[in-house]
Amino acid sequence: MHTTTRFQVRKDQLATTRLQTVDDPPLADGQVRMRIDRFALTANNITYAAFGDAMHYWQFFPTGAEGWGHIPVWGFASVVQSLHPGVAVGERLYGYWPMASGAVLSPDRLSPARFTDAAPHRAELPAVYNQYFRCDTDPLYTADTEDLQSLLRPLFITSWLIDDFMADNDFFGARTLLLSSASSKTAYGTAFQLHQRQGIEVVGLTSAANVAFCESLGCYHRVVTYDALDAIAADTPCVYIDFAGNGGLRTAIHTRFTDLRYSSSIGGTHVAQLSAKGAGKDLPGPRVTLFFAPSQIQKRSAEWGADAFGRRMVAAWHDFLTTVADARQPWLRAEHHEGGEAVQAAYVQVLAGRGDPRTGHILSL
Template sequence: MPTTELLVHKNQLATTRVREVPDAPLAPGQVRVRVDRFALTANNITYAAFGDAMHYWDFYPVQGDGADWGTVPVWGFGTVVESGCADVPVDERLYGYWPMASHAVLTPTRVMPAGWTDGAAHRAPLPAVYNQYERTGADPFYRADTEDLQALLRPLFATSWLIDDFMADNDFFGARTLLLSSASSKTAYATAWCLSQRAGIEVIGLTSAANAPFCQSLGSYHRVLTYDALESLDPATPCVYIDFAGNAALRRRVHEHFQALRYSCSVGGAHVTELGGAKDLPGPRATLFFAPAQSKKRSTEWGRAVLAERMVGAWQGFLAAAQSHGWVQPAHAQGPAAAQAAYAQVLGGRMDPRVGQMVSLAGD
């Protein structure tokens, strides 16, 4: 049975195509995993928007279609359907980083009871956190009844938790007001939730008029402002800008308005049609946040077990809040045409912020 792939044009992100690739025999040590379902969020649009600069296209390079087409990595669940690795049995269920495809071929190395690493040579230079696959039977994050929420929120929450930790690690750069753009995006409001657990911090969400009521309903922002109200804030306020939108014009407005901007943190590119450079801005240089770097720092300082324990504890609190308040309502897209439509909706920012898009290309 061939593998179905959803490809994206690297320089025209709205252009997609579906292709079927015959399955080649596995090499010794490889496994074939059926990608049962994966999440599509603004986080994945960020992967595409920064695909060249941050090497996201390199995880699942497209074979045979030249350099213009790429596979956007996604988070979700898969099941081993064929195994040439004695330590990874058929039917084992995994959580991890997949291609937008029906199947993926991986090379398990460093196999442990909790999971293993894809040892494919092309992934060796890439951040290790993206190369790890968790066995659901031993995963402390895993609950069988919340798979959709895990796929939609867990990778975003990990980034959000690390942003919160990075800010606290740097004493919020001497500020106590934090501005978050694209406040309705899941990574933004997960960050707001983490920050809201800390005393003495004011978290302000910046969003569109259409999404303002949703952001206000979350209870994680102390204030929610529409983008056109930005200049109503006191320009002398010492603050930090955490940018999930990537909107170049908005970034410039923030930098020009706030005389005491202490730090400018670039995280995402949710406003994909309005991305742009950050040169010649007043105030601090806009600095890209790279979650694996903060994760590696804390893993070195605390040890991996302590880092995991702290993150799992925070995740459980966030998941409980998301469930009890209905922050996310999973929607399911099955098959290539539905997957393309779902991708176009997420790319265009046309999704209801409460909807979490789950996709499967693996068939019924």
């Protein structure tokens, strides 16, 4: 009998967690059982939880228990049992998983590169989250960078799409872009891309403790602390890209900058500060607009073709990874946490926004 250990959180109180170990039901024909080997936990996953109801993230891996949710994570898993003729035991996959030791998938639309989970409850959810990539043929996969892939791959794809979206809209007529939470992985991935654009000034906003780290990355033209916004001229035509969801900071940005051209909300890691005012209601300046990566994927795939979209993304990823993994000054190092207690401790740290920005958490249950 197989068992699965699951890490669950209260949807209305993200600091309340529990571990459950349950017996697995038998597989149905066409299903495969996965052992989840490792997954990353980042501020991005806290965003999934913070927007779990609004953006349907809780629906991917339902717990069956009222009020409790599985936070989705990205990582690697191996097939340990298969009742599907097209998926072999031992195959390794990259994709979207619950915080658990295992999962069951219903593979459909198989190709040499990937397949889709056709579980009925996922049919109406964004397709980008339902795809599982077969490591043997995945152009983004290398065996020695699994940790960095788990930590950065989904975030960098979002970063790459934010940069593309901004360029696609001519940066809304601005040439200065303000990025909050500049030490976060999605922010500095975005800054890495934007820094390659001619005539664009990338300004990183961060806490005093993270100034040196952000400056060391070399992808921000300027790094400014949150309490020093007056170092930037108030009439600067600018775009605000908010990676934190800090309502107080968003209000300060909208109030100070009289020529704010666009305000983009990417994440919500400051859970306690996701208030109605912070959500963008009754603020001066442009309406706060939530960036939804799958929409830009759909647009560009239609315009460029799926193959061309994939080639561009793969090239950008390898360029980014080369910089991040540079042995002379790596941007990120992985820290492993194994077992329920270690996973809970890492979750508490990430939820609170504590820790060294150079450290990435890799978990297994």
